[in-house]
Amino acid sequence: MTTTTTAIRLASRAAHLPPSATAALDAHAKHLIASGVDVINLTSGEPAFPTVEPAARAAAAAIEEDFTRYTPAAGIPELRTAVAAYLNRHATSYAAEDVVITAGAKQALHYAFNVLLDQGDEVLIPAPYWVSYPHMVTLAGGVPVEVHPAPDGGLKITPDQVRKAITPRTRVLLLNSPANPSGAVYTRDELAALADVAVEHDLTLISDEICDHWVYGSAFTSVAALSPEVAARTLTIGGVSKTFAMTGWRIGWVAAPASVAKVISAVQSHTASAPSSISQRAALGALTADLEEELDKRRAALDERRRSTLQALAAVPGVRVDADARGAFFVFADVSGTYGHRVGDRTITSAADFAELLLARAKVAVVPGADFAAPDHVRISYTVPPERLSEALERIAGFVTTLTRG
Missing domain, CATH: 3.40.640.10 (Type I PLP-dependent aspartate aminotransferase-like (Major domain))
Incomplete structure (x- = not known):
């Protein structure tokens, strides 16, 4: 059944609840990728590593044992x-x-x-x-x-x-x-x-x-x-x-x-x-399982990506990063230094503008910070493979160099 109106009254606490902005942006980026667009998705809140093998084996065994x-x-x-x-x-x-x-x-x-x-x-x-x-x-x-x-x-x-x-x-x-x-x-x-x-x-x-x-x-x-x-x-x-x-x-x-x-x-x-x-x-x-060695390798790999991300973004005019970001797998970048600059007929006035134009022009997806209570920032996840991360950082720098003062 499809209808545009309803007599159903919703609870006020739920009626105006927005969907998760991070989930929506991640889904949009993945949709573009599935459509053949060469988007580098830096919105995701998950590591790009495979599920650890002992977990997969235990799940398969549970199914075999009918533990369902x-x-x-x-x-x-x-x-x-x-x-x-x-x-x-x-x-x-x-x-x-x-x-x-x-x-x-x-x-x-x-x-x-x-x-x-x-x-x-x-x-x-x-x-x-x-x-x-x-x-x-x-x-x-x-x-x-x-x-x-x-x-x-x-x-x-x-x-x-x-x-x-x-x-x-x-x-x-x-x-x-x-x-x-x-x-x-x-x-x-x-x-x-x-x-x-x-x-x-x-x-x-x-x-x-x-x-x-x-x-x-x-x-x-x-x-x-x-x-x-x-x-x-x-x-x-x-x-x-x-x-x-x-x-x-x-x-x-x-x-x-x-x-x-x-x-x-x-x-x-x-x-x-x-x-x-x-x-x-x-x-x-x-x-x-004994996964200490494997998890340490993964942490070292992400730390290397973290440091390269911080270093690359620190060299981009108009973008400021907190060099003390020592955890999780995100860099939070203040892009207010790009406000007032133009891309074509668009003037950047917010981090949301920056993220939208970055996706449209450079095909890099990041999350604007308004829903994180930080409207001048974008969240950049550095979990993608190193070669894709390096290309994404180059695209971000290239996008900023195309900006002109409005």
Whole structure:
């Protein structure tokens, strides 16, 4: 049935919800590529590596064994145990009962907000932020509150900025290190200072640690490892998507005090029932295999691409990058230096203009930063193979040289 009008009344929290900008741009770039256009897609939030082999073997074995039925709502026990052990390599103290397996880290975040927030509760979100955070908060009945770093703050917030944003309705402080879209990595001392504010004001911490493996030249710190007092008020979000190149398998988790994990498991039992049994076995295969050497090679390869991206963009007039981007697989570039310049009959007045014209003229796809609360920036993912990344950077530089002052 196709219709242009409907008598169905939608809930206000959903009626005006936009689709994910990053997912839409990635889909558009892939559509152009499938149509034969030589687009280099730098929008993707996933590594270009293949899924690790032990995961694929474990999934095939699960199918052969007919392991295709419902599992416990919180996930199969052996995977919960493996996730706890995996997290504890960062000096946390999780047990299997603290872990709930979900269909990706995004679903874990959705559950976390829904079990924590009453109508009107506020969540402090450091900006720039991943595009879905505020919409998840809104869908859970909460109110997203942006906390912006100082212009010279290196895209990281400070305890004083958090304190100034706190109101009587503030319930949660969301942290994301390494950060999407900026690549910023908080030090242990920086995280401890932010956690002190949470303790001081009785806030719950949600720590999105999906990119914990992708840290270059510095150490990763898990928020729940800071102290038992901090761990008691922290929900740790993670998954296999980024580290093991398993984005399509859709396995994530939330680790929290057992009493909170039990509530999240109950919510999942009434919504998704449980994640895919086959994907859970695949994740178990990844987490229990000896992959340290392979993962270190992948991290070194991405670090090389990161450094070459930063170096190349630093030489492009009108483009400014944060050289301290030490995590994830993104560079966040300020392109406001190109504003007022023209391409044909178009004048660049925003990062969205820059991204649109870059795609049209140079066939390079990047994500404009407005939906990340950084309207002068574009997010550039450096996960594509090195030769394609090098060509993309040359195209970006060439595009900027064609600009004329309006």
